[in-house]
Amino acid sequence: MKSKLSQILLLLVMPLALFAAGQQEASETGDPGLKKISAIFDRILTEDNGQKEWAAAFEDLTGTKIEIVKPVHNQYSQILGATFAAGDLPDIVEIQTNDYLSYAKSGHLVPLEEYIEKSAEFKNVSKDLIEAYRLKDGHIYGVPTYDGGGCVTYIRKDWLDNLNMKVPTTWDEYYNVLKAFTFSDPDGNGVNDTMGLTMPFQTGYEFDYYNRFIMQQAMFGFQNKNGKWVDGFLEPEMKDALTRFNKLYNEGILDNEFFTNKTSTARSKIYEGQAGVMEYWSGTWAERFDESAKNSNPAAQVISIEPIKNAFYINRVGPAFSITTAAKNPAAVFDVFLNTMLDKGAGQVLFTYGIEGTHYEMKDGKYVMMPEPANPDRPFDKAYSDPTLIMNNWKPLVPLTDLINLSREIHVANSIQLSLPQGGDIYIKRNGELLTVKQEFFALAVTGALTPAEAQAQYKAKAMDLELDTILAELNQ
Incomplete structure (x- = not known):
């Protein structure tokens, strides 16, 4: 007879298991690193704020379909852990800082240092920030989702x-x-x-x-x-x-x-x-x-x-993006998702500001944020990447206020990188x-x-x- 805990975990994992099964079935017809990637993310847009539309825009931009599961934020670590325990791994995941070391040591993540070294996009990211994710075995199993901040x-x-x-x-x-x-x-x-x-x-x-x-x-x-x-x-x-x-x-x-x-x-x-x-x-x-x-x-x-x-x-050391061993072509996943995130072009616009006409609009040639779809009383602030924590020296397209700029300039100029x-x-x-x-x-x-x-x-x-x-x-x- 199953314990109550086992039943709870089963309920938590079941939707993700069905998702992973569907991904595995789809993978048999093509290269999953290029045709389709599966993901479990925490800070991505909610459906009310345009997650499906964002995924469609990502596919239009990259030619790669992305299937996203977004657990409830306050259960994210628990559900991700249950998913890994069940062996139903997506291609790419977001991992919270406090969980990174245990996942990195689990044997379920792909070393990324080779892809980082070859990436023109990651050459603009602070080496100290990237090195914070390197383990004693010499491998880097995750890259920062944003500049850590503090x-x-x-x-x-x-x-x-x-x-x-x-x-x-x-x-x-x-x-x-x-x-x-x-x-x-x-x-x-x-x-x-x-x-x-x-x-x-x-x-x-x-x-x-x-x-x-x-x-x-x-x-x-x-x-x-x-x-x-x-x-x-x-x-x-x-x-x-x-x-x-x-x-x-x-x-x-x-x-x-x-x-x-x-x-x-x-x-x-x-x-x-x-x-x-x-x-x-x-x-x-x-x-x-x-x-x-x-x-x-x-x-x-x-x-x-x-x-x-x-x-x-x-x-600080922020959450990481990691590629799992379930990815049949991790190099392609890295290129399609992570390099796109930092391309200083249409990809970084999508990751940061979202979709034109839904999240931002152009007025007199300038980017202007629109009301948040799920809460029209407040302006939309980000799709995934925080525009105040850009890690590759890309200049924000929506000007930040003087107070925000001052605080970030002071922090960047006077901070030391924490390590794990x-x-x-x-x-x-x-x-x-x-x-x-x-x-x-x-x-x-x-x-x-x-x-x-x-x-x-x-x-x-x-x-x-x-x-x-x-x-x-x-x-x-």
Whole structure:
């Protein structure tokens, strides 16, 4: 008798299995890499927004039919895993960052470095970005779906102006701005109701996307330092970062709800004039921060700023496109889909802006976005590729706003490329437990229950019980 879990997985996989079976049957009549390719994607257009029309336009452009399955976003990883477990593989898949290493090691993905090397289109993509997907076996099993992107610091420029202060460039200047935003009535309402800095409490890799002005050279997660993987929480730089966190928290400059904030909660505090500084994603969020703040106060102004001295931003490793071993002609799949995505011509237009007359229109020779088909109250923003995260130096055809351009320029010029720690069985088994312990001692140090040195020492003792030495050995093999 089947277990309930087995029945659930069967229900999840059945539509994909039928899809794969149909693809296999069709493949017998021709070369699937040229006549037809099958795909499972996450961030592709929904049907309501023109997915079928997009697929038809792709076929018209390339001569290759594409059959797309798009699972529900919040079930994507689960359904993709069940599909692989059932052996019903499409030709090409989108793989989430957190899942990439396990799929890359599964034996079900095709190495892509040969195709990357031969591709004129991928020569314009940062080598550091591509190398982030290379495994220890020397192979690259996925290519980025977009430039990884990352966070920048947003600040209430109108508060700086009200206090006759300049954009901070050093830690001391930053501290003084945060202190003034907290205690010097930056909004001029005569009430002590503002805070300098708000942020969400993120964990693991995401922690290191944020908090860069406080962290500076420190890293919360595992860190490749001078060619060797280390636990960033035990490095000397982390002791200094914990000292800065404690100072801001103890003086009431850092949001006292920091540990319970969601990203939406923290953003609202900027919009509503409760907080003056927050680190968040570059790109379209630059416009949203400013517009949302102006909705509460027309005089508000939110801008992104360069990192202070000794700090830097992070370029994350984003989701990957990978070709599976089910593809009979992976070179053709790479060329037809991935090279088309970055061709700086009609293909990249299709991937980025969609279909003329459905997603964009031409006015006086210029590209203008149309209302989103499924939600006419908002403009259509992208078909698949994010126009704010272009990775091959192609110039956007729809001009981005000054605020968006500024945030992206600042991020690109001041970020380092993150890499993926490639641990073994013990890393996979223990990493979640280590993160929980790390959060515990981070909180104790920030709130002052332990000194930074005590927090590091007590974390190390517990981490050793969780086989930290073995994990580091795995990472450095």
